[in-house]
Amino acid sequence: MCESPLVLCHQKSEQIWVDREFPMELSMKNEEVPTAADGTTENKVLDKQQDDEEAKMKKMTDAVRTLIECVGEDPSREGLVKTPLRMAKALQFFTKGYHENLETIVGGAVFEENHEDMVIVRDIDLFSLCEHHMIPFYGKVHIGYIPNKKVLGLSKLARVSEMFSRRLQIQERLTQQIGNAIMDVLQPQGVGVVVEATHMCMCMRGAQKPGSSTITSCMVGVFRDDVKTRQEFLQLIHSKKLFS
Numbered sequence: 001m002c003e004s005p006l007v008l009c010h011q012k013s014e015q016i017w018v019d020r021e022f023p024m025e026l027s028m029k030n031e032e033v034p035t036a037a038d039g040t041t042e043n044k045v046l047d048k049q050q051d052d053e054e055a056k057m058k059k060m061t062d063a064v065r066t067l068i069e070c071v072g073e074d075p076s077r078e079g080l081v082k083t084p085l086r087m088a089k090a091l092q093f094f095t096k097g098y099h100e101n102l103e104t105i106v107g108g109a110v111f112e113e114n115h116e117d118m119v120i121v122r123d124i125d126l127f128s129l130c131e132h133h134m135i136p137f138y139g140k141v142h143i144g145y146i147p148n149k150k151v152l153g154l155s156k157l158a159r160v161s162e163m164f165s166r167r168l169q170i171q172e173r174l175t176q177q178i179g180n181a182i183m184d185v186l187q188p189q190g191v192g193v194v195v196e197a198t199h200m201c202m203c204m205r206g207a208q209k210p211g212s213s214t215i216t217s218c219m220v221g222v223f224r225d226d227v228k229t230r231q232e233f234l235q236l237i238h239s240k241k242l243f244s
């Protein structure tokens with residue numbers, strides 16, 4: 001599950017995502033900062049952000065405590081005392097994609113280039129939550145595109161995938177959103193996205209089919225119009241790795 005993404009085109013994607021505690025660091029709260037033009041100090045803005053975060057965290061932990069009670073457990077039991085806070089923090093991390101946007105993710109990483117052959121980053125790890133049960137689904141994302149005078153920093157393809165997957169999702173929409181985002185950012189000749197994932201809500205409950213996987217694809221431009229391009233993409237994402 002945790003192999004690093006393989007980048008075709010003779011380069012290996014660097015792991016660029018830096019884990020950080022979520023919510024964002026608010027350690028600047030007490031630092032001296034100049035007064036803004038509208039009379040609001042930056043400290044006040046940060047204080048308000050921190051108050052909002054604290055109120056949100058209280059709501060979330062109260063909700064988890066309620067859930068624990070409703071399943072018949074005792075939230076004051078030693079092993080469960082800190083569970084509401086742990087779960088709230090975990091849930092915030094799992095949904096951090098709501099606080100990111102395409103502009104900041106790809107900012108500065110679009111380069112003019114005459115490369116006109118297919119670029120693929122495959123085997124990008126995917127961890128998401130299905131929006132119907134808020135239960136994880138996980139797997140791999142493969143992204144390919146044919147540039148039209150612009151290329152994107154390779155690691156950014158993984159970042160785009162991460163941004164959309166760290167939200168409440170259905171796999172079909174996730175696949176589409178990744179494809180559309182690459183189209184928006186690069187206006188390439190075409191984009192192909194394939195997502196292969198296992199849905200825990202199908203394995204642990206409902207159909208109870210462990211081992212099943214769901215495959216979705218989004219083909220745009222030449223990937224949709226040209227059979228050979230699509231076949232080349234599909235062959236490359238499933239070809240044997242030359243190294244690992």
Ligand SMILES: [Zn+2]
Pocket residue numbers: 130131132133134135199201202
């Ligand atoms: Zn589900």
